[in-house]
Amino acid sequence: MPLPDTMTVIAIDGAGPPEVLKPIERPLPQPGPGEVLIKVAAAGINRPDVMQRKGLYPPPPGAPDIPGLECAGRVAAVGPGAERYKPGDAVCALVAGGGYADYCLAPEPQVLPVPEGLSFVEAAALPETFFTVWTNVFDRGRLEAGESFLVHGGTSGIGTTAIQLAAAFGARVFATAGSAEKCAACRDLGADIAINYREEDFVARVKEATEGRGVDLILDMVGGSYTPRNLDALAIEGRLVQIAWMGGPKIEADFTKLMTKRLTWTGSTLRPRSVAEKGEIARSLEAKVWPLLTAGRVKPVIHATFPLAEAAKAHALMETSAHVGKIVLTNEG
Template identity: 60%
Template sequence: MQAIEIAEFGDPEVLQPVERKTPRPGPGEVLIRVRAAGINRPDLLQRKGLYAAPPGASDIPGLEVAGIIEKLGAGVSGLETGNAVCALVAGGGYAEYCVAPQETVLPKPEPLSFEAAAGLPETYFTVWSNVFDRARFEPGETLLVHGGSSGIGSTAILLVKAMGGRVIVTAGTPEKCAFCLELGADAAINYKDQDFVAETLAHTEGKGADVVLDMVAGPYIERDIACLAEDGRLVIIAFLGGARAELNLGPVMIKRLTITGSTLRARPNAFKGQIAGRLKKHIWPLLAAGRCRPPVDSVFGLAEAAKAHARMEQGDHMGKIILKV
């Protein structure tokens, strides 16, 4: 099969088309004929040698795919060959065939193309797990998410609105802010022109956000804490602004805050399966009814993976970048 491998760690050009043996599904796994694969920022880190695949995962990059089930491994139940699906995988997505654990396979929502469906799993699993499970977000509450136009940010807007919450986003350009408002955000703060702490408080009548989903960290942490309401929750999912912060912990006690975070990729399949179950119950019916439309920024051919990474690295994209296989 055709696949993309990381020939050596470095710039996007190290992503090279190669011939690889088609993988075989093990017990509890399915083989998917990939029609499209999503690009995620963790793939860029892996390409640079900063985020190793977990033990047992394919060295081929790619954390999410959509396609048709070609073969079932032993003991798989509830899935059939020929099913159109999308799946979260721990690696191996940038290829014509990819093996996925049955727990993380979800039906492709009928109205979505394979390209749109391929962009669902990684950010939908991540946002659900962090915002609704870890941070216990409730209907009627307010989420502040940084990078509102990113894969994660745009997913947070769609999921929180679908679950009856309010969303405030930060983004770095007027175009990105307009994109977030169009997706359903209640307020968009251009952090380059406006102070996001003052704006968040202004948009919440001085109360603050109930949950902050942060992919920037570093100097943002103390300001995130200032944005939080009493009993607020801060969830850290990346360190685009740095992994270290110096902060005054006083407000953590005074406002009874919770600070948490997580990474998804290395978690057990059983854990990912629980998230899949919640997404299937709460979000998949909305996708199937066309009431939740994930935004696709751009689609590249499999052999153009380097161009797709360069687009994400440049940072102008809004929504998901996809490889068509």
């Protein structure tokens, strides 16, 4: 079928509340060298999308102003030099923007086949969280079988992914969450111990469960007042990986623990990285994680779906933090 000249996208009509997300018409983009044009069937919602909508996280140079960091669908066209995929192939992709649209461009190295047995909605929930967890927990955090691992926000998209992957690769998993129901969800996903941070001190619970040793690795998206407590909860030679600052980036802590416990504190962002770097992560995921998805040992957790035109409702739900797992936009157009 011939491609249309225009497409519907969700634009940000000035920084503000969810209602600034508006469907508009834009010209259909054309794939350039090494690019794939995807007819979007589903697109994942992520916290950076919310920050971008609020004017707090502008897209990197060259990225579309349309929000959306991941999508899934069928290849519609390929640019010069893009050789792996052909029109009609079922794929999902990590993108620097543009997912909230009928069509989305993606660099071919960041495109992955939809794992066998998964729907487009499930596949659209994979790239942003799985790329983030893999590069931070396993590459930077160096998590190994037999080690102990704590993830904060265990029922977020990142959290549900981190729990499952850490458990699948043989770690003892701790997770924090904000209710008894969310703690139960963490345990269902593979967490050995789930800690209700509203009722328990996670440091004390970790120390109790590890006979005073602490955990080997923490993945944190909170920062703020959690930082000194994270340092307390880490074992000797422990590692702290920071991926967000939802509790604020300004902190006060006793940093002598970095030296006395020989800790490593690192962090990263994903969106500004080069295509080559993201392509390396994609190849690792395809080799080591995609087989787990195909086998059903790991699965994306979908909390709710909304039609593309109702992106504002999806953002409003995300801001309540009531969800467990991912919120996904669907596109029948």
